[in-house]
Amino acid sequence: MMQRNPVKEKIRRGEAVVGAFCNIPSPAAVEILGLLGFDFVIIDAEHGIPDLETVEHMIRAAEATGITPLVRIALNLQQNILRYLDAGAMGIQIPLINSAPEAEAVVRAAKYPPMGRRGLAAVRAAGYGIGRPLGEYVRMANEETLVIVQVETVDAVRNAAEIVKVEGVDAIFIGPTDLSSSMGYPGQPAHPEVLATIERVGRMAIAAGKAAGTIARDPAAYERWRRLGFQYLCTGVTNFLAAAAEGYLRGCREREEALGAGR
Numbered sequence: 001m002m003q004r005n006p007v008k009e010k011i012r013r014g015e016a017v018v019g020a021f022c023n024i025p026s027p028a029a030v031e032i033l034g035l036l037g038f039d040f041v042i043i044d045a046e047h048g049i050p051d052l053e054t055v056e057h058m059i060r061a062a063e064a065t066g067i068t069p070l071v072r073i074a075l076n077l078q079q080n081i082l083r084y085l086d087a088g089a090m091g092i093q094i095p096l097i098n099s100a101p102e103a104e105a106v107v108r109a110a111k112y113p114p115m116g117r118r119g120l121a122a123v124r125a126a127g128y129g130i131g132r133p134l135g136e137y138v139r140m141a142n143e144e145t146l147v148i149v150q151v152e153t154v155d156a157v158r159n160a161a162e163i164v165k166v167e168g169v170d171a172i173f174i175g176p177t178d179l180s181s182s183m184g185y186p187g188q189p190a191h192p193e194v195l196a197t198i199e200r201v202g203r204m205a206i207a208a209g210k211a212a213g214t215i216a217r218d219p220a221a222y223e224r225w226r227r228l229g230f231q232y233l234c235t236g237v238t239n240f241l242a243a244a245a246e247g248y249l250r251g252c253r254e255r256e257e258a259l260g261a262g263r
Helices: 006-012 027-036 052-065 078-086 100-110 124-129 134-144 154-158 176-182 192-207 219-227 237-261
Strands: 017-022 040-045 068-073 091-094 146-151 171-174 211-215 232-236
Touching (some): 006 146, 017 068, 027 052, 040 052, 052 078, 068 146, 078 100, 154 176, 176 192, 176 211, 192 211, 219 232, 232 237
Parallel strands (some): 017 040, 091 146, 146 171, 171 211
16 A cells, blocks of 8 residues: 655665565565564566566565565556556666656656556555545656666767656666676676776766666675765675575585585
């Protein structure tokens, strides 16, 4: 049900927020992130495989544990975006935005009139129309819905000065993996030219009054981007799972070798 968005409030105050992509279709994974104290989860409906019903359950898990549910949506289509917002997402993150008009289309899809063109109904996000007038819900949704667009191609970088000025966009997320591929360095998101481009676009976003965001895979990367003024930083659930599982398995095998040598 639509309520105050703590992530948007922190961004407005100039604070940092930290979260994680969740491309595993699992409400339990979302609950764990919430219980750990992450600011937000990005339920990944682009590179992840959850269907809309599963996304709704993941949003419920976020609400139950106090973590802000955002959804990365694969298609920049108004009626497609509407369905995830109606399910209760408190923000959307749209990939592959390459121009200001494309960013403007995201805002129109996310906001109700007069700010946008989102269709209105007594949906889950509106509490099914129970206990609160729809007009009050519309006002709060327009204020609290977080709108994030992804800059992740050379075309988007070329148009970044116009993209960052689009009214209604709250944050610019520079996607290092796709950007590295688009720049001719596939699989090298930490290439110096890629990092320099992320920094340059981030500075544009900050100068335009937007929050700049990107991937921070570890605390060292988090510190790097925070020193540059980035506010919206995240990694991924699969990164946590792989790192912890690899460390555990390696440690067990090392100890098994030690036990064998001592026999």
